[in-house]
Amino acid sequence: MSDKLKDIISKQGEQQNVAIDHSDDIVQLVGFVIGEEEYAVPILSIQEIIKPISWTRVPQTPAYVLGVFNLRGSVIPLIDLRIKFGLSTKKHNEETRFFVLKQGDEVAGFVIDRLTMALRIKKDDIGPAPDTMAGDDSMIDGVGKQDDRILTILKVNKLLERDF
Amino acid sequence: MDEFQEILQDFLVESFELVEKLDEDLVELENNPEDLELLNGIFRVAHTVKGASSFLNFDVLTHLTHHMEDVLNKARHGELVITPDIMDVILESIDLMKTLLNIIRDTSSDAGVDVSACVARLDKVSSGKEDIQTPMEEEIVEETAIEEEEEEPDYDSMDADEIEAEIERLLQERQEEDKAKRAAKIAAGESVPEAPPAPSEEPEPTPESAPASTPAPVTPTPTPAKQETPKADAKAAAPAKKAPAVVEQTIRVDVKRLDHLMNLIGELVLAKNRLIKINDDVEERYEGEEFLEELNQVVSIVSLVTTDLQIAVMKTRMLPIGKVFNKFPRMIRDLTRELDKKIELEISGEDTELDKSIVEEIGDPLVHIIRNSCDHGIEMPNVREASGKDETGIIGLKAYNEGNHIVIQIDDDGKGLDVDMLKNKSLEKGIITEKEADSMSDKEAFGLIFKPGFSTAASVTNVSGRGVGMDVVKTNIEKLNGIIDIESEIGKGTSLKLKIPLTLAIIQALLVGVQEEHYAIPLASVLETVRISKDEIYTVENRSVMRLREEVLSLVHIGDIFEVERILDVSEHAYVVVLGLGASKLGLIVDSLVGQEEIVIKSLGDYLAGIEGIAGATIRGDGGVTLIVDVAALMHMAKGVKATAMIESSTENASHEKTKPSDYTVMIVDDSKTDRMIMRKSLEALGVTLVEASDGQEALSILKQGEHSFDAMLIDIEMPRMDGYTLAGEIKKYNRYKNLPLIAVTSRTGKSDRMRGVESGMIEYITKPYSADYLSSVVQRNINFKSEFL
Numbered sequence: 001m002s003d004k005l006k007d008i009i010s011k012q013g014e015q016q017n018v019a020i021d022h023s024d025d026i027v028q029l030v031g032f033v034i035g036e037e038e039y040a041v042p043i044l045s046i047q048e049i050i051k052p053i054s055w056t057r058v059p060q061t062p063a064y065v066l067g068v069f070n071l072r073g074s075v076i077p078l079i080d081l082r083i084k085f086g087l088s089t090k091k092h093n094e095e096t097r098f099f100v101l102k103q104g105d106e107v108a109g110f111v112i113d114r115l116t117m118a119l120r121i122k123k124d125d126i127g128p129a130p131d132t133m134a135g136d137d138s139m140i141d142g143v144g145k146q147d148d149r150i151l152t153i154l155k156v157n158k159l160l161e162r163d164f
Numbered sequence: 165m166d167e168f169q170e171i172l173q174d175f176l177v178e179s180f181e182l183v184e185k186l187d188e189d190l191v192e193l194e195n196n197p198e199d200l201e202l203l204n205g206i207f208r209v210a211h212t213v214k215g216a217s218s219f220l221n222f223d224v225l226t227h228l229t230h231h232m233e234d235v236l237n238k239a240r241h242g243e244l245v246i247t248p249d250i251m252d253v254i255l256e257s258i259d260l261m262k263t264l265l266n267i268i269r270d271t272s273s274d275a276g277v278d279v280s281a282c283v284a285r286l287d288k289v290s291s292g293k294e295d296i297q298t299p300m301e302e303e304i305v306e307e308t309a310i311e312e313e314e315e316e317p318d319y320d321s322m323d324a325d326e327i328e329a330e331i332e333r334l335l336q337e338r339q340e341e342d343k344a345k346r347a348a349k350i351a352a353g354e355s356v357p358e359a360p361p362a363p364s365e366e367p368e369p370t371p372e373s374a375p376a377s378t379p380a381p382v383t384p385t386p387t388p389a390k391q392e393t394p395k396a397d398a399k400a401a402a403p404a405k406k407a408p409a410v411v412e413q414t415i416r417v418d419v420k421r422l423d424h425l426m427n428l429i430g431e432l433v434l435a436k437n438r439l440i441k442i443n444d445d446v447e448e449r450y451e452g453e454e455f456l457e458e459l460n461q462v463v464s465i466v467s468l469v470t471t472d473l474q475i476a477v478m479k480t481r482m483l484p485i486g487k488v489f490n491k492f493p494r495m496i497r498d499l500t501r502e503l504d505k506k507i508e509l510e511i512s513g514e515d516t517e518l519d520k521s522i523v524e525e526i527g528d529p530l531v532h533i534i535r536n537s538c539d540h541g542i543e544m545p546n547v548r549e550a551s552g553k554d555e556t557g558i559i560g561l562k563a564y565n566e567g568n569h570i571v572i573q574i575d576d577d578g579k580g581l582d583v584d585m586l587k588n589k590s591l592e593k594g595i596i597t598e599k600e601a602d603s604m605s606d607k608e609a610f611g612l613i614f615k616p617g618f619s620t621a622a623s624v625t626n627v628s629g630r631g632v633g634m635d636v637v638k639t640n641i642e643k644l645n646g647i648i649d650i651e652s653e654i655g656k657g658t659s660l661k662l663k664i665p666l667t668l669a670i671i672q673a674l675l676v677g678v679q680e681e682h683y684a685i686p687l688a689s690v691l692e693t694v695r696i697s698k699d700e701i702y703t704v705e706n707r708s709v710m711r712l713r714e715e716v717l718s719l720v721h722i723g724d725i726f727e728v729e730r731i732l733d734v735s736e737h738a739y740v741v742v743l744g745l746g747a748s749k750l751g752l753i754v755d756s757l758v759g760q761e762e763i764v765i766k767s768l769g770d771y772l773a774g775i776e777g778i779a780g781a782t783i784r785g786d787g788g789v790t791l792i793v794d795v796a797a798l799m800h801m802a803k804g805v806k807a808t809a810m811i812e813s814s815t816e817n818a819s820h821e822k823t824k825p826s827d828y829t830v831m832i833v834d835d836s837k838t839d840r841m842i843m844r845k846s847l848e849a850l851g852v853t854l855v856e857a858s859d860g861q862e863a864l865s866i867l868k869q870g871e872h873s874f875d876a877m878l879i880d881i882e883m884p885r886m887d888g889y890t891l892a893g894e895i896k897k898y899n900r901y902k903n904l905p906l907i908a909v910t911s912r913t914g915k916s917d918r919m920r921g922v923e924s925g926m927i928e929y930i931t932k933p934y935s936a937d938y939l940s941s942v943v944q945r946n947i948n949f950k951s952e953f954l
Contacts, residue, residue, distance in 0.1 A: 058680065058768070058787040059726035060775050068768060068781055070789050073431055075781045077771045108771050161772050 025123045029144065031116035031151055032099065032157060034078060035087045038151050046157040047102040047122060052111070054090045062164045071100065078109045079159075106160040123148050126153065169272075175216050176269050177416070183262055184490055187497040190255060191493040192798075207236040213261065230256050232284040240292050246923040247930065248501075253285045253493070280765035283487045308865040361902060375674040409583040422481050429470075429477050432765035433670060434783050436470045437761065439463055441785035483523045485563045485572070491527075492534060492561060500537045506545050507538055507557040513563035513692040518570055522664060525644055526572070533574050533660055534559065536613075536634060541578030541658055545571045551655065552669060553577065553593040569688065572662045581652040583609045593617055604667030605715075610650040611747035614638040645671070645688045648747055663688075671765060674783070675758035677727065678722045682790050684763055684782060685752075689795040693757060697737050699897045701753075710740065710751060717742065718800040719751040721794065725777055745795050750802055765792060777801055825851030828947050829872045834909070841930075843909065844877055846936035847943060861885025864894055867901065874904060875947040878939075879926070881910040881917070892924035905946040909934070909954065 029040040030049075038112045057068040064083035068075050078098065083088060095114040100107065119142045129140040139158040144151040186209050193202045212231035235254065238244040243423060246254075250688070260282050304781050361415075368667040409740070444461045489511050496509045542548075542557030549555050560575040586609050589638045595615045596604070611619055616635040641648055646664040665671060665688045673684040689827065701708050701719060708719040717739065722728070740751040763782040768775065779794035830852055834840045839857050847854060855872055857863035860883055867874070881888035888908060895901045907928040918929050928942055943949070 007431050011406055042282075056781070056786060056791060058772060058775060058778065058791065060777065061772065065772070068791075070783050070787055071433065073783060075766045075768060075783065075789055077769060093280065102818075108769075160771065 005144045017089050024050040026120045027126065027144075028118065028120055029151065029153065030122060031117060032097070032112040032117050034081050034085060034112055038116060038149060038153040039112075040119070040153050041156055041159075045103055046102050047100040047107065049115065050098045050100065050109075052096050053099060065164075066111065069098075071109070074107070076100065076107055078111065082111070084112070101156055101159060103156050103160055108160055110159065118145060119151075121151075126150065130164075134148075172220065172268070172272060175220060176265060179213050182212060183258065183265065183816075184487070185209070186258060187492045187494040190251070190258070191497050194248065194251050197768070200240070203236065203240045207233065207240050209490060210236055211756045222264070222268060224274045224277060224279055225268070226263065228257060228260060228264065228283060229281045231283045231290075232261070232276055235286050235290045235902075244290065250289050253289055255498075257282050259285055287882050294866070297489070310590070310661060310836075340578060347436075351788060378954070394657040416504050416852075417480075422477075422512075422520075425477050426481065429474050430472050430766075433474060433762060433764050434785075436467050436786040440467060456633075462608065477516070478519065478666070478670075482517035483518050484514060485518050485523060485570070486518050487523055488527045488530060489514045489561060492530070495531065495534065496538065496559065499535065503538060504523060504544070505538065505542055507542050508556050508558050510558060510560045511562075512560070515565040515567060518664070519666060522666075525640055526664070527660075528573070529640045529662070530561075530639050532575070532634060534561070537574060537576040537578065537658070543574040543579050553866055566663070569663045569665055572664065574662075575657060575659045577657040580654040580656055580658055581650070582654055583611055583612070586610070586612045588616065590618060607650070607747060610652060613650075614648070614747065614875075642745055645745075645795070647687050647689070647744055650747060652859075670758060671909075673763045674741065674760055675790065676722065676739070676752075676754040677756040677758050678754050681726075681728055682758060682784075683722065683726070683754075683791045684761070684790050685741060685743070686779075686792070686795060687760060689743050689745050691749070694740045694742065695737055696740055698900075701738075712740075712742065712751070714747075717749060717751040719753055720805050723752040723755075724805045725798060725801050741796055743799065745799060748799060750799050752798070763790075763792070808902050826853050827851040828949060829877050829945065830854055830943060831863060831866065831872075831877045833858075833860065833877060833883070833888070834881070835859055835883045837882065839909075843939065849936075850944065850949065852943075852947070859883045860888065860891035860894070863891055867895065876905045876907060876943060878907050878909050878930075878943070881908055881912055881921070888926075889924040890918055894922075894925055896925040907942060907946060909939075 009023075028043040030043050030046055031038050031040045033039070050071075051068055053065040057067040058065060058077075063068075064080050066078040066080050069078050080089070082160050083086070091111065092111070097112055099110040099112055101110060125146060126144045128140045128142055129138055130143070139154055141153045141155045144153050186206060189202050189206050193199060193206065196202065201820060202703075210229050210232045211653070214226055214233055217225040217229065217601060232254065235244065235250070239246055241251075248622050253344065260277070264277055267277060268274050303448040342345050359914075384482070398935055405821065415556070430951070440463060443459060446459065450456060493509055497509055499505075500507045537559050542559070543551070543553075546556045548557065558575075558577050560573070562575070564571055564573075566568045583606050583773070587596070589602065590596045591598060591601055595612065595618055614634050614637065618634070638648065641662055644664050646662055649661040649663065650658065651661075652658040674686040674687050674690050675682055675684050677683075696710060702710065704716075708721075709716050710719055711717075719739075738753050738755065739757050740753055741757075743752055761784075763784075765780045766782060767773070767780055769780065772778075777797045779793055779797075781791050782787050784790050828850075830847065832840050832843045832854060833856075834843070835858055838856075840858075844854055844856070852875075853872070855874075857866055863879070866872070870952045879888045879891060883891075888895075892906050892908075895904065895906065905928070906926045907930060908926040909930045910917070910921075911932040913931050921929050928946065930939060
């Protein structure tokens with residue numbers, strides 16, 4: 001009896017281990033669209049996603065820094081990824097969202113054109129960034145493939161890094 | 165080990181506090197070597213530090229303080245007279261003690277400092293008379309008792325139980341002594357508080373490591389038991405009247421907690437502002453409804469309480485400025501010996517309280533100012549005598565409240581600032597140009613001492629002369645949103661006033677508008693606001709200026725600094741916010757004044773940190789974010805902005821790239837339709853856009869509408885309602901039309917008529933009749949018509 005129990009327990013343990021191992025191979029991302037491309041960031045780096053609210057322009061900043069906005073009492077910078085990625089500006093519409101990303105103490109809001117979905121993707125399905133764009137300076141962490149979609153996974157720390 | 169750290173922290177906090185007080189006392193002592201009270205106090209500090217450090221196993225520190233104690237003890241018993249030389253040794257040893265404490269704070273050990281030299285000197289001072297500690301038995305019973313105890317054992321080698329017993333024994337002894345002492349005092353008719361309840365120390369029964377528990381009983385006990393320092397006096401006297409059991413009147417609170425509290429209050433103030441705004445809106449909408457009154461009351465109570473709460477919390481963060489002032493007597497003493505001058509420091513208002521963060525920032529500037537006063541201000545004793553002054557120079561250090569500000573005033577009765585000398589020196593060093601020097605007021609010249617690189621000292625001394633110090637003063641004070649004011653009279657002395665806001669986190673601000681944007685300017689830097697019409701703005705050397713009473717104030721448009729797109733040119737009037745910071749002034753042109761509001765400063769975060777001209781942001785009642793202007797940076801940026809504002813906007817419009825002939829616009833003003841037709845015919849060939857007006861009034865209103873931007877005007881002189889001269893005069897009143905070419909077209913040919921034309925601002929004078937080609941060529945010349953369009 002007790003041997004059986006042990007067996008079962010050890011099996012369960014194995015299963016759990018497997019499950020844990022399994023989840024290690026999966027990355028959870030949130031996908032969004034800017035221009036024509038679909039991008040993604042790790043779900044844990046997202047503090048929240050909100051509908052556009054008004055912001056205040058900050059002088060002496062590059063064009064892609066739209067300004068700052070008030071998120072429940074905190075003053076947070078707002079960055080337009082369209083301009084940052086060299087696309088033309090577009091009027092905010094029903095689908096526009098502010099992505100509030102957080103890493104450590106750094107927080108910033110990013111304007112995106114449209115949210116797609118949260119997705120789980122296997123690590124094996126993530127390829128490195130193209131050679132021409134790889135390296136420490138690149139904002140691209142890797143390229144994820146799922147079904148027939150291709151996602152550009154962005155480095156959150158690069159997005160939150162001030163580069164002016 | 166954590167427990168040890170905790171005790172160590174307590175030890176350090178207490179020691180630093182004691183040492184700070186010590187400096188002041190020692191200098192005082194030099195002046196009154198007989199003051200037994202002072203000596204006792206100083207001795208006690210050395211003693212307390214020694215006791216605690218020996219328990220914490222800081223051997224070097226113990227060694228040093230032990231020898232200090234020896235010397236002080238002798239002095240206390242009158243066996244040693246404190247001479248300046250002895251004082252030097254004592255001060256040196258105290259410095260060493262501070263260094264040691266710093267090292268302990270950083271590394272938790274006191275290794276690495278050699279105290280033997282200093283100890284040797286201390287020994288020399290007290291040498292020869294080692295064991296004559298008999299007189300005045302009664303008073304020193306206590307100390308000797310402790311000394312014995314402390315010199316006794318090496319606690320490391322005991323095990324926990326032994327130490328426990330030792331503590332117990334020490335405690336007991338101490339309590340008995342205290343009791344005896346109290347009994348004696350009560351007998352003498354004094355009211356004395358109860359002993360600090362022993363149980364508070366006893367329930368630490370199982371210390372794991374020896375040093376963890378041992379210092380606790382010794383360090384705190386001396387303070388409540390004895391009453392020498394005034395602080396202890398105050399603390400002890402108060403509770404004695406009420407419940408004798410309560411001894412603790414103060415709590416040490418981690419600054420972080422206070423900061424957190426302050427942040428919360430900040431949120432509350434924002435919410436309050438918002439509530440007030442909503443209340444206003446509601447009032448407007450439901451005017452006359454009954455519930456409004458109730459709402460009003462609630463809102464006012466909330467806002468009242470919030471304000472009170474804010475003040476209360478602010479007060480918890482306040483420290484007396486005496487904390488900073490304390491180190492100056494010592495500094496002056498050292499400087500007088502170094503410089504061979506005689507200087508006395510008179511301190512007053514040291515109880516004035518300031519926010520902790522400001523107290524921390526203000527120390528450095530004051531050091532520089534006082535060093536400067538000693539070195540450059542106060543003359544050598546013989547010079548002073550020769551000029552009929554007292555040999556001893558006096559430096560006054562004074563703090564007092566003035567509204568929402570605290571003023572720190574540093575006066576000296578030295579030689580004063582010599583305006584010409586300041587100017588010459590600055591010219592020499594290339595800080596200012598000759599022109600600037602000539603147009604400089606005395607006040608501005610005094611301000612030169614704050615310029616980086618400026619120094620009047622002939623050579624760099626230990627004390628000053630590198631031309632850095634006063635620059636530091638200015639930067640630091642400006643960082644605190646403070647204002648510096650200098651007054652000086654040659655031969656009489658100099659007075660420097662630092663005006664600093666009481667707190668940094670929540671400030672009063674003036675909200676201004678430019679186009680659609682709002683900015684908050686710290687009210688502390690706003691001297692006044694004036695409404696001007698745009699033609700009061702003059703351009704001097706490519707900079708905009710205005711006359712403000714007796715002064716010429718340079719102006720800059722806020723839109724030019726913050727790159728605001730100017731879409732609508734609002735009105736003929738502008739508001740000038742006169743900013744004052746340090747010793748400099750600047751007029752900031754804004755479109756509108758929104759009002760005064762209490763704002764909470766929030767940082768823009770790392771991503772946007774260090775943006776020039778922006779000090780931070782605040783959240784307004786409507787939930788929007790408003791940027792706070794960094795006045796110091798703005799003044800700096802203003803120097804880079806050339807001719808401002810309104811002039812620029814008009815010339816900019818005019819100089820818009822002309823790509824085709826019809827981009828040029830010319831106005832024809834003539835009452836005769838025929839004349840207008842002739843002019844039109846003459847110019848039509850050019851292809852320029854033509855606008856017609858039948859008299860001066862009409863022309864002026866077309867200009868004001870601003871629909872067209874004109875490149876030139878052809879004006880007839882003889883017209884009904886408003887003639888050509890008057891029209892020209894009116895047009896020239898507008899700054900933006902100052903450069904608009906006005907061409908008179910008239911049949912008046914007299915010389916006096918031409919003169920009048922020139923006086924009123926016409927630049928060309930065409931007499932009728934004229935040929936079409938001539939008119940065309942004059943117009944082409946005046947509008948800079950591009951030849952390729954021909």
